[in-house]
Amino acid sequence: MVLKKRFGSRTVSFEAPVVPRAPRSARRRGHHSKISVGKQPCPIELLASLAGKLLQESESSSASNNASYENDLLCKDGVKEEKQHVDKPLKVESPEQESCKERTFVVQCVLESEDQKRKLESQSKAESDHSVECTSVISGFVHSDKGRGDTNPALFNDVEGIRVESTSKSIFKDLWKGRNIAAKYDGMKLQKPLCRDPSRMTYFSRHRTDTNLFGRDDDEKFSRMNKCSNRLKSFRYHQRAGDHRIRKLLSSKCWKAAPKLKDFECSKADGDVKPILISYKRKAFHKWERYRGDCLYKKRKLFDGSSITTTDVVVSGESNSNLPTKSVIADEDIPVEGGIASSISGRQASLQVKDTNVKFSIKSFKIPELFIDVPQTATVGSLKRTIIEAITAILGSGLRVGVVLHGKKIRDDGRTLLQSGLGCQENLENLGFTLEPTLENPHRTTVAENPLLTASCDAPDQLTSVCEANGSEIGVLNAAANQPLLTDASDHIVDNTPEKIPTLPDSLADNNLPDCTAIIPLSAVHMEPLAAVPINQKNKRPELSQRRIRRPFSVTEVEALVHAIEELGTGRWRDVKLCAFENADHRTYVDLKDKWKTLVHTASISPQQRRGEPVPQDLLDRVLSAHAYWSQDQGKLQGKHPAGLLKAADPSADEGIRAGST
């Protein structure tokens, strides 16, 4: 219910002002013509034509479309109808194949290289089949543009897994093209069985999103779609979230895929697409990147959730879409986002911004510090998993986006970019985005209230989240945060998806992580969406008690310890300390006691099970001997000279030490 309202509001806001639509038929025509042309320039023309049509339609069709859409959407089956209603003009009805063709077509126009074209085509085909992930990937991009939130985490995952890297270029192209296509696809999507499959749904939704870019109709459709079925809702919902996420992608330094994408965009999309988009006042496309935890994570201990709080964004805000570098960016479809925003926050102000698009180039986000405590003996693989878990947990539901301008946080989410001073480049240069842990949890709450807002949080996906900066929407991550922020236009909550979250755990779950301890709230991952309290919970330790740095005992130290214990016995740790580690300030008698404990354990397990710097077997033997000796009270009874006993217990262990002791 809420959704509807929001959607409705959103839609309304969108349609009216912002984007003019051309009749879908017109759009379609445009596509065809373009298709026929098959040239790159075509896209622009198409876009232009579409825009015009959209504009025209927007007035008349938006209202009607919405209603019809919703109705149609109510039923999955209704999808077809939906198509007709919505898309008819454009597509009238396109069998899947047609849609594919169109899509392909569009792609071709965009694509510079045939290879890319081929890829796209293949992708489009795959999409039609619903089978291919690649397609989903592409669509993902497209959707991401919208910021619709259509993005489905799952999709992203798929996308990532599949091809993000290889097809990134094509994807980008698709993005902006996709919009046109999207309209067509919408119908298809709905009709297709895809609905059954969430991922598929996502796929569709993406398209939709794209479509929306061109016309508001799509948005409406989208909302309608949501109404259709819970699944749909959820998916889209997720998708949206994903889109937002995507938009807001966290770009990590390590991001592998990013470069390609970026480059791609820069090379092509920007030039061709943007102009068009701009004319339409819609974003050309969004870049999304996949977030890789490796880079960002710090191995540290978590002091306090609060401490973690902010991360600075490395971001650079650029007024324009050039993304020379990396990541993310965004275009803004004001309309779309505005719509989203409105839906989410009920804010319509965004519409005002529509005229002027502000592009944000978020080169990278700094992720809040993650404190991960992992034993030295842990494997690199376990470390990675631990980090991923931590990241997942945070991204899943524990982050919100903050906007920092000139070092100041812009807390008023209700303000427009203009009002916030984000309208001009100068400020953009001093603009930063932060990822902050969300203190509040209740994603659920959020979700309940705003289904739309809830986005799925697949861990991986989330990671992949895109960063987008729109005029209206800036932050995308975190629903939890959003909730409170309903007023925010700028923050769209994109991230959390409870549903998806589970997936992460699975992957993560298989831990081989022996001792790895992630101090981060991994719980979030497993938890239902949100319930969790992500970051905060785990910070049990007060900041005050910072954990000491880990200082593994060297063999020399071990030897000294063993020697001391052989002579002094266990239970006299203070003496041991004074005797053997008096100068080692970092070794307390408690440490020595602990070390002895671990030594005893180590000596009792098979060498294969031992981790860390290997301790000579002879030392371990001595450990066992001493341990046996002193643990039997013999040492105690006999006094402080275990040597004899030690020898008896373990002849091999005998050493000079005993001699000394003796």
Add this chain to the structure above:
DNA sequence: GTTAGGG
């Protein structure tokens, strides 16, 4: 402040 143990 030390010890002993669990975490």
Add this chain to the structure above:
DNA sequence: CCCTAAC
């Protein structure tokens, strides 16, 4: 290594 209970 941390934290604590028990001395």
